[in-house]
Amino acid sequence: MHLAELWKPMLLKENVLYRVDFSTLIVWLKRSAEDWYLASGKSEKEQDPSPLREIKGRSIPRDLNFSRWVVGSDTATVQFVPAMPDRPIVVRPATALKVPPGRDALFFTSIPIWVRVMAVSAEGITLCELPSLVLSNTWFGEPTSGELCYALRTRAVRTLEEVETRAYTAVCPITVRNRAPNELNFERLCVRVENLSVYQGPDRLWTNELEVRFQGEEQTSQVTIGREAPGFTEGLTKVCAARQPADRTLLRQSFSVLRSLTGF
Amino acid sequence: MFASILAEITDFFTPQRLQTLVVVVVVIIVGIAAIKILNTITGRVTRKYLSQQYKMLIRKGIRYTGSVILLFIVLHLLGVKITALLGAAGIVGIAIGFASQTSMSNLISGLFMISEKPFEIGDVIKMGSTVGIVQSIDLLSVKIKTFDNQYIRIPNEKLLGSELTTITRFPIRRLDINLGVAYKTDINHLKNVLREIAGANPYCLDEPEPLIVFSNFGDSALEFLFGLWFYKTDYLNLKNSVMQEIKERFDREGIEIPFPHLSLYSGAVTDPMPIRIINDPRASGGKRNEKAR
Numbered sequence: 001m002h003l004a005e006l007w008k009p010m011l012l013k014e015n016v017l018y019r020v021d022f023s024t025l026i027v028w029l030k031r032s033a034e035d036w037y038l039a040s041g042k043s044e045k046e047q048d049p050s051p052l053r054e055i056k057g058r059s060i061p062r063d064l065n066f067s068r069w070v071v072g073s074d075t076a077t078v079q080f081v082p083a084m085p086d087r088p089i090v091v092r093p094a095t096a097l098k099v100p101p102g103r104d105a106l107f108f109t110s111i112p113i114w115v116r117v118m119a120v121s122a123e124g125i126t127l128c129e130l131p132s133l134v135l136s137n138t139w140f141g142e143p144t145s146g147e148l149c150y151a152l153r154t155r156a157v158r159t160l161e162e163v164e165t166r167a168y169t170a171v172c173p174i175t176v177r178n179r180a181p182n183e184l185n186f187e188r189l190c191v192r193v194e195n196l197s198v199y200q201g202p203d204r205l206w207t208n209e210l211e212v213r214f215q216g217e218e219q220t221s222q223v224t225i226g227r228e229a230p231g232f233t234e235g236l237t238k239v240c241a242a243r244q245p246a247d248r249t250l251l252r253q254s255f256s257v258l259r260s261l262t263g264f
Numbered sequence: 265m266f267a268s269i270l271a272e273i274t275d276f277f278t279p280q281r282l283q284t285l286v287v288v289v290v291v292i293i294v295g296i297a298a299i300k301i302l303n304t305i306t307g308r309v310t311r312k313y314l315s316q317q318y319k320m321l322i323r324k325g326i327r328y329t330g331s332v333i334l335l336f337i338v339l340h341l342l343g344v345k346i347t348a349l350l351g352a353a354g355i356v357g358i359a360i361g362f363a364s365q366t367s368m369s370n371l372i373s374g375l376f377m378i379s380e381k382p383f384e385i386g387d388v389i390k391m392g393s394t395v396g397i398v399q400s401i402d403l404l405s406v407k408i409k410t411f412d413n414q415y416i417r418i419p420n421e422k423l424l425g426s427e428l429t430t431i432t433r434f435p436i437r438r439l440d441i442n443l444g445v446a447y448k449t450d451i452n453h454l455k456n457v458l459r460e461i462a463g464a465n466p467y468c469l470d471e472p473e474p475l476i477v478f479s480n481f482g483d484s485a486l487e488f489l490f491g492l493w494f495y496k497t498d499y500l501n502l503k504n505s506v507m508q509e510i511k512e513r514f515d516r517e518g519i520e521i522p523f524p525h526l527s528l529y530s531g532a533v534t535d536p537m538p539i540r541i542i543n544d545p546r547a548s549g550g551k552r553n554e555k556a557r
Binding site: 135137138148151 | 434470471472
């Protein structure tokens with residue numbers, strides 16, 4: 001399936017039930033003369049996305065819990081927009097990585113997107129946002145003053161060819177530069193996804209490039225967010241702006257070595 | 265009769281007294297409005313800098329001080345001698361002070377508590393068997409709302425002298441679940457299953473990692489402590505979901521949660537006393553009946 005099919009605006013017929021699948025997320029949608037009805041569910045396994053389609057007869061689940069939206073009669077077009085999650089993501093490589101002092105490393109991380117359901121009109125009405133994949137919560141920082149994030153395990157692949165092509169993930173290129181005198185033990189990295197935009201390419205989604213300059217465990221890391229679309233492929237268009245546009249360079253405590261909390 | 269009352273009222277409300285009365289009413293209206301405006305301005309100025317608790321104290325301080333000043337102004341306008349009143353108030357104050365030792369103790373405890381700041385408005389606290397959300401912290405008492413919507417007033421003196429737990433002081437907490445499994449259970453398999461349950465539950469924090477402690481050889485079960493970290497507002501979501509998930513997953517994996525039972529041994533080290541169930545009537549009642557005959 002072509003990626004553009006999933007994210008393009010679609011005209012809804014009146015009183016017809018539609019369904020669209022994104023990974024584990026299933027969305028049902030129906031439009032009446034004035035109102036829109038929306039229900040969502042979860043499938044047991046991750047599955048290939050399938051675009052908006054009509055659902056009839058026996059394939060309509062009986063236990064759908066619809067919410068009703070007063071959208072008005074002037075709009076009949078829906079668009080699903082890929083957005084970044086609403087909280088930072090703590091990325092943990094499946095295998096711990098070590099970056100020696102003075103070395104740089106480029107990683108590609110696939111971030112599961114959130115789906116923004118929009119009624120297309122002059123002002124664009126956002127109906128809701130739903131995660132394509134429900135990520136586990138995690139804590140970044142001290143237990144008394146840290147930050148609630150989502151947890152994501154990643155293979156942290158080094159080449160673009162190794163990145164799996166998935167319609168419901170956005171590829172985030174992260175360059176880690178170790179400028180500390182000691183080696184960087186890359187166990188987890190907090191990615192402030194709320195500062196990232198989403199770009200659509202011919203075969204996959206992308207986010208801005210990130211550059212993290214590590215200056216020591218007790219020091220704040222310098223995070224630089226790329227201004228433009230990442231330069232790994234051509235023909236990218238911005239489909240969703242960052243939730244919180246940030247300055248290009250941020251000083252953040254990005255790497256963390258959590259204290260052991262396994263004792264009493 | 266009516267004419268005489270009317271005459272007395274007319275005599276009382278001389279133009280001078282009416283003028284004073286109008287002035288008093290105007291002063292009260294302006295004074296109350298001034299207190300409210302001052303409270304609003306202070307609230308807006310301190311909104312970003314002070315906690316809800318301190319803001320409430322400042323609001324109350326302005327209201328009470330303003331009301332007392334307004335009262336003195338009104339009494340002065342009505343011709344009451346303030347100095348005599350203050351003298352009398354001093355004597356009355358001493359008498360009230362003796363009579364209200366508990367209140368004074370609460371008041372002083374309240375001042376200590378405000379400076380110590382063990383909790384804030386909106387925190388969940390536990391004292392003894394009482395658990396609830398702090399609604400207000402006053403000089404004499406703390407008011408809390410329990411989760412079944414009851415309003416409880418706890419005197420400050422009692423709070424200061426008792427062990428108090430502020431449940432929501434830190435952003436993350438741990439839910440401790442005590443589990444008992446049958447002695448035949450493969451412990452490594454059990455630990456893996458528990459890790460998978462924690463990993464699959466979105467409310468359970470990935471880090472700090474879940475705690476799995478083999479805590480005891482119990483009477484009827486191997487006892488484990490399963491500690492799950494969660495964000496402080498997710499307590500009910502986590503508890504409801506994870507308890508159900510443990511039961512369902514244990515059933516699927518064939519992990520038995522035993523109920524208390526007792527095994528009798530006849531002397532051998534590990535073999536239980538052999539019991540043979542015989543379903544032959546001649547072996548039980550039949551033979552005895554024969555003998556009876």
